[in-house]
Amino acid sequence: MKDVKCAWAAGIRGTNLAVGWCLAVLLFAGLRLLGEVPGWSVAGFSLILLTLVLSAWQLTQMALTFIGRRPAAWQSWQLVWRNKGTWLLVELGLILLTLPLGLWGLSSRLLVRLSVPAAWVNFVGLHRRPVGIVVALIYVIVAGYCLLWGPRHFRRLTPQIQHPGTARQMIAALVISGGLYVSWLLVAEGLVGLNWWWGPQLSASAAQLLAWLSLSLILFGLLVAAMLSMTTLVWSWCGQPVVPQPETSRRQTGALIGVMVFAAVCISTQTIYQTPQFSQMALISHRGVDHGHGVQNTLGALRYVSRQHPTYVEMDLHETKDHQWVVLHDENLAALAGRNVTPHSLTLAQLERLTVHENGYHDRLVGWSTYLKTAERLHQPLLVEIKTTATDSKGMAARFARQYGARLAADHSAVHSLDYRVVTQVKRTVPQLRVGYITPFNWVSPASIPADFYSFQRISVSQQFIQAAHQMGAQAYLWTPDSRAAMTRMWALGADGQITNELTRLRDVANQRPAANWWAVLQNFVFSYL
Structure with a gap:
């Protein structure tokens, strides 16, 4: 030595x-x-x-x-x-x-x-x-x-x-x-x-x-x-x-x-x-749940979480065998329903008869039209994620936009997707609807993929990506912080919203005194070097 x-x-x-x-x-x-x-x-x-x-x-x-x-x-x-x-x-x-x-x-x-x-x-x-x-x-x-x-x-x-x-x-x-x-x-x-x-x-x-x-x-x-x-x-x-x-x-x-x-x-x-830091945030329920109450993407979970009046309820859509849409995240129903089938292998009527289980709760799968009507009756805006697979019908995204785009815009809802082709097709079909791009990780300029807003993956996000979105006039939502520490750090980065499974916890974080959370700025600074 x-x-x-x-x-x-x-x-x-x-x-x-x-x-x-x-x-x-x-x-x-x-x-x-x-x-x-x-x-x-x-x-x-x-x-x-x-x-x-x-x-x-x-x-x-x-x-x-x-x-x-x-x-x-x-x-x-x-x-x-x-x-x-x-x-x-x-x-x-x-x-x-x-x-x-x-x-x-x-x-x-x-x-x-x-x-x-x-x-x-x-x-x-x-x-x-x-x-x-x-x-x-x-x-x-x-x-x-x-x-x-x-x-x-x-x-x-x-x-x-x-x-x-x-x-x-x-x-x-x-x-x-x-x-x-x-x-x-x-x-x-x-x-x-x-x-x-x-x-x-x-x-x-x-x-x-x-x-x-x-x-x-x-x-x-x-x-x-x-x-x-x-x-x-x-x-x-x-x-x-x-x-x-x-x-x-x-x-x-x-x-x-x-x-x-x-x-x-x-x-x-x-x-x-530097700004922004500790700005006002949109509170977004991921898959329509809060702290495991209900089964994700079901009407029971939607009714429960809507009582808290989140900014959006984020939920997922898959196309079915008969070219309808079912409210579902997974590409296979093995985990939720114990059936080794995909949404594309069954019609909407067949899917709606299936019971899904999670967190000690059970509920039925629901079609998109029914889910949307329920959200509208509850006056709950939605953040709709359109899932894509190789078996989707041609022009699926544009067809969805023609059928529901104007209605979603009137509801002050929004659409986002991991597939940029969906983003461009929906926006081209319904220009007045807010359409965003979901980033699985952050490695290029947001200007490469123009959108009305971005749902940034939180692990690799930084203040620079949020600022780049703001410079384009777009908002930056972050997914999916669930711990209080992660939520506070994302708040310190200046996120416009957070998509979380713990909505009540996120509301508590957003109600804190910003001056009491400078530790989060330090933690983000340290993580920027790792």
Whole structure:
């Protein structure tokens, strides 16, 4: 461990390295702050390019320091330029590997700007399981390649390295780096807990100040962990040689600390004062239930939950064998009715005779026309999810819109779907009806898939996706937070509504004092780096 500490000192305070770290922190802060501005810009491209170039130079300079060389800064730049193609591939690989891990808090800011054809987005959404498996395999292959062959590539980038690190040395470095991040995470979660416990006892301004200070400490700690982690990895790539004594003056070290504090303060201030946060929310009952009362998507559950007057009751439709619609979520009735059949294999009359069981309740399946009439009699707006399968009839979505679109619009109801073809067909047929797109995960700009609103999957959502929706004039609903903590965090992101199985709990969360929940802003901030 003594050698590792010496490597940290040399990697932070070696010749020109303190200056490089100062520039890296400033560029990172610039990317994080500029990430709140919508779309691409010359400034954004310039910062990204400068960050890539500086990263290559800093890594080269660090490697040369670890093998006892002390080249002038221009010599390191020259070495980077000679290997610019290889460096570009290496850095793209690093971005690919860190993107699922937050990319140091920049992943959402990058993905929300990624614009791809709507057909591609729809293909990924409808085939998310096989696509997810393929992406995971690619990720494992790239990670394994970097682990086994990374030191050899690093030797090409820095020819002076005589004995590149072994796989065992790299694994040891990864363990140390993981320990650094786990330590940071434990401290960060401790500060989140402090704000959760103490914040409600403070005044609004004092709770906000506590959150600001906590955010600054969390980010400062992350910068320290990132620097030490990168230093450890480069040291392992170089074969863990004898580490020279650092030569940087105390003035440069002090300047680095000052720059880190400045960056932490700027980003924390932006995080605290950016909007929206804790905005008014739509309360939406998922599948028409609340805390397991009744069977999902049945009239009994609808009548029960409508007494609470949710903004919407969200429910699901499948086309039947006789081209009608049944209110049902699952593509197979094995779980709810104990029958290994699909909605498309039975007529609506046959389906309505089936009894479904859930949560100790039982009820009959119901046709869409009956469900809609009941909702209208209860004056309950609906959020209708149209399910699609390969066996649907041609033009099913457009036919649904012609039959029910105007009626739903008059009821102040809305339609959404995981299939973007449904979104476009229904909107084209009934322009006055609100139609939204459901995202199974959030990985592209919402502008790629225009809609009146978005039902974002909550696990991968971020404030950037919500703001991108707002910039398009669309609302952002999040599905499906059920715990009080998850609901509060989604509220802190500025969600326009939440689709939940726990409607009563969501109403309690929405009635809280926002100033008592700054801990949720901190928790979202920490999660943005994971």
